[in-house]
Amino acid sequence: xxxxxxxxxxxxxxxxxxxxxxxxxxxxxxxxxxxxxxxxxxxxxxxxxxxxxxxxxxxxxxxxxxxxxxxxxxxxxxxxxxxxxxxxxxxxxxxxxxxxxxxxxxxxxxxxxxxxxxxxxxxxxxxxxxxxxxxxxxxxxxxxxxxxxxxxxxxxxxxxxxxxxxxxxxxxxxxxxxxxxxxxxxxx
Amino acid sequence: xxxxxxxxxxxxxxxxxxxxxxxxxxxxxxxxxxxxxxxxxxxxxxxxxxxxxxxxxxxxxxxxxxxxxxxxxxxxxxxxxxxxxxxxxxxxxxxxxxxxxxxxxxxxxxxxxxxxxxxxxxxxxxxxxxxxxxxxxxxxxxxxxxxxxxxxxxxxxxxxxxxxxxxxxxxxxxxxxxxxxxxxxxxx
Numbered sequence: 001x002x003x004x005x006x007x008x009x010x011x012x013x014x015x016x017x018x019x020x021x022x023x024x025x026x027x028x029x030x031x032x033x034x035x036x037x038x039x040x041x042x043x044x045x046x047x048x049x050x051x052x053x054x055x056x057x058x059x060x061x062x063x064x065x066x067x068x069x070x071x072x073x074x075x076x077x078x079x080x081x082x083x084x085x086x087x088x089x090x091x092x093x094x095x096x097x098x099x100x101x102x103x104x105x106x107x108x109x110x111x112x113x114x115x116x117x118x119x120x121x122x123x124x125x126x127x128x129x130x131x132x133x134x135x136x137x138x139x140x141x142x143x144x145x146x147x148x149x150x151x152x153x154x155x156x157x158x159x160x161x162x163x164x165x166x167x168x169x170x171x172x173x174x175x176x177x178x179x180x181x182x183x184x185x186x187x188x
Numbered sequence: 189x190x191x192x193x194x195x196x197x198x199x200x201x202x203x204x205x206x207x208x209x210x211x212x213x214x215x216x217x218x219x220x221x222x223x224x225x226x227x228x229x230x231x232x233x234x235x236x237x238x239x240x241x242x243x244x245x246x247x248x249x250x251x252x253x254x255x256x257x258x259x260x261x262x263x264x265x266x267x268x269x270x271x272x273x274x275x276x277x278x279x280x281x282x283x284x285x286x287x288x289x290x291x292x293x294x295x296x297x298x299x300x301x302x303x304x305x306x307x308x309x310x311x312x313x314x315x316x317x318x319x320x321x322x323x324x325x326x327x328x329x330x331x332x333x334x335x336x337x338x339x340x341x342x343x344x345x346x347x348x349x350x351x352x353x354x355x356x357x358x359x360x361x362x363x364x365x366x367x368x369x370x371x372x373x374x375x376x
Contacts, residue, residue: 011202012332014344160340166216166217167200167338
């Protein structure tokens, strides 16, 4: 069974985007060599990526560009090469390399794809999809990079998840730039 | 100048109470000897405590009771002995030992009290007061005990804080029961 993980930067108050759907705060002061190495390690994995439309459009507008190849060659290559699943009710096609557009209900689609042979899957951003998959207990691992900023308002990747699910904290790491990374595995 | 800190348990999605204003989830599976020792160490400090009305009423209904003295004698003694400031527009008096009722605007009152001689102050719960003091840049240290549960909805202690304030992560500690403690100091 293919594993599904989600990796997002979150603020001290738990949001993955600010009230304007902006994620730039997550990168401020983030150019710590230790964090860059960690991010690169994650991005070079052979995982497939899963996106909602909003995150897909943001990522697709950056990673295939020459600026991305120049700024972060290894991460850009990893992002462009990875198989990508994109959930959207409004898009007619997806043009970023190795992307597949999915029109099904996210929980149904991921249940189906988990059973197919293939690499594990990682969600980035895409809070609307994360919350639906968390509600359906399809997320096996939650990776949080906690950024030392208070946003005051924004979007939660677990919005309206019910039943108060508990997780098992499996590992954590602190970085010199104030980030705290924590990994949680699903219990039930 | 007296320092102001806030110490709250928060869920993986950043809430300090659930949607029903309940904080019981924060104690589930919390009876790890290491966490108990850590909590006791914090509660035995000589800090003054600062509360909003809701948290005050919850705490005042428990800590002075014989059950509290039996279950957690050291913490109960610390809580009962500590000087306590209580913000409420509706209460006429506060009867828990060593409590002072404050009717002023929280930011004005804390600005005044910070300049008076006396012990440092710690807020527990009291998100409405925390967010007002954070907005006024009166909180010097934020202590988070991150509980490995997703609440899906609830209250944030930093609700509507503006200006995206950044903090300096000063220390962290992981516990065997899955809690992650992180301390942040104010930068500006």
